[in-house]
Amino acid sequence: AAGKTVTLLGRDADAMEQMTATRENPRLPDRPLPDQLALTASPEVLADADIVLLAMPAQALRSYLDSHSDKLSGKALVACCKGIDMTTLSGPTATIKTAVPTATPAILSGPSFAADIAKGLPTALTIACPDDAVGQTLQTALSTPTLRLYRTTDTTGVELGGALKNVIAIACGVSTGAELGDSARAALMTRGSHEVRQLAERMGADPQTLGGLAGFGDLALTCTSQQSRNYRFGIAIGRNAPFDPSVTVEGASTAKAVRKLAHDLDIDLPICTVVAKLCNQEITVKQALDTLLSRPLKEE
Ligand SMILES: NC(=O)C1=CN([C@@H]2O[C@H](COP(=O)(O)OP(=O)(O)OC[C@H]3O[C@@H](n4cnc5c(N)ncnc54)[C@H](O)[C@@H]3O)[C@@H](O)[C@H]2O)C=CC1
Numbered sequence: 001a002a003g004k005t006v007t008l009l010g011r012d013a014d015a016m017e018q019m020t021a022t023r024e025n026p027r028l029p030d031r032p033l034p035d036q037l038a039l040t041a042s043p044e045v046l047a048d049a050d051i052v053l054l055a056m057p058a059q060a061l062r063s064y065l066d067s068h069s070d071k072l073s074g075k076a077l078v079a080c081c082k083g084i085d086m087t088t089l090s091g092p093t094a095t096i097k098t099a100v101p102t103a104t105p106a107i108l109s110g111p112s113f114a115a116d117i118a119k120g121l122p123t124a125l126t127i128a129c130p131d132d133a134v135g136q137t138l139q140t141a142l143s144t145p146t147l148r149l150y151r152t153t154d155t156t157g158v159e160l161g162g163a164l165k166n167v168i169a170i171a172c173g174v175s176t177g178a179e180l181g182d183s184a185r186a187a188l189m190t191r192g193s194h195e196v197r198q199l200a201e202r203m204g205a206d207p208q209t210l211g212g213l214a215g216f217g218d219l220a221l222t223c224t225s226q227q228s229r230n231y232r233f234g235i236a237i238g239r240n241a242p243f244d245p246s247v248t249v250e251g252a253s254t255a256k257a258v259r260k261l262a263h264d265l266d267i268d269l270p271i272c273t274v275v276a277k278l279c280n281q282e283i284t285v286k287q288a289l290d291t292l293l294s295r296p297l298k299e300e
């Protein structure tokens with residue numbers, strides 16, 4: 001955030017000390033940290049912040065908020081994660097509301113790889129906040145000359161667009177890994193985006209949001225870029241190759257949550273369901289393909 005006092009809080013004191021010494025994040029090599037960025041491993045710093053960006057995997061959000069709720073009351077809490085909690089089936093803003101009822105929840109999502117932003121490459125994202133006045137403050141505070149934030153109050157659309165595109169990206173990766181061709185990937189992106197819309201609209205999302213950066217934009221990026229961990233995870237499944245289990249693959253957990261939601265809401269989401277089964281090693285790639293291709297023909 002340009003011209004703001006920003007502190008990076010991490011859990012691992014050794015890692016934070018090392019970053020303080022080297023002024024570099026080992027995950028983003030060759031990008032020196034801005035001089036004005038402070039680093040700490042002390043959660044006490046949360047009490048001094050007006051805005052807290054929660055940049056952690058979606059499945060970690062609930063326990064993190066529960067542990068630190070006393071320091072977070074009354075603040076603007078911006079979820080940066082893309083997922084649905086597997087236990088509660090809630091999106092990040094509902095998780096925030098439950099854990100810290102006095103906070104204003106928001107979500108930042110859209111097509112962006114951390115490495116691109118760290119390089120200062122042009123990027124556009126969506127900030128969603130139910131309180132539009134707070135949304136405007138966040139939009140101004142978090143935009144920079146190269147990072148352009150669009151604003152909405154539709155948190156449901158933004159969080160479901162961001163969470164579900166990861167599941168579709170895994171499907172596209174599987175298709176690429178199994179060498180099924182670019183046409184098959186385009187079909188999965190299109191029918192996948194239909195599934196995203198179906199579930200998200202049923203849960204109250206504005207259809208327009210799903211055509212925006214957090215929906216179409218992020219689906220397009222994640223389903224086609226080798227930089228995406230979800231896409232690469234799918235490629236590994238498609239090739240029957242191993243994948244480093246320490247890498248965060250949000251779509252694998254989200255697929256499980258979506259499978260439960262589809263069942264509870266009685267919605268047919270065939271691509272998301274086969275991805276959940278593939279991630280759970282319940283079916284082979286050949287069985288996934290047969291399942292999708294043998295479905296009855298229907299209107300588009
Ligand atoms: N890396 C990227 O390019 C982008 C990531 N995102 C989203 O941001 C979220 C986080 O992704 P990454 O930063 O890449 O993941 P990551 O795996 O690097 O995790 C980020 C941080 O969360 C911390 N963390 C992990 N478990 C935790 C826990 N239980 N409690 C507290 N902190 C914990 C990790 O130590 C790490 O410092 C994901 O939902 C991802 O989809 C969104 C856009 C781009």
Ligand SMILES: O=C(CO)COP(=O)(O)O
Nearest residue numbers: 110111112113228229230
């Ligand atoms: O959300 C992202 C890009 O917008 C990051 O994607 P991955 O988590 O698949 O790497």
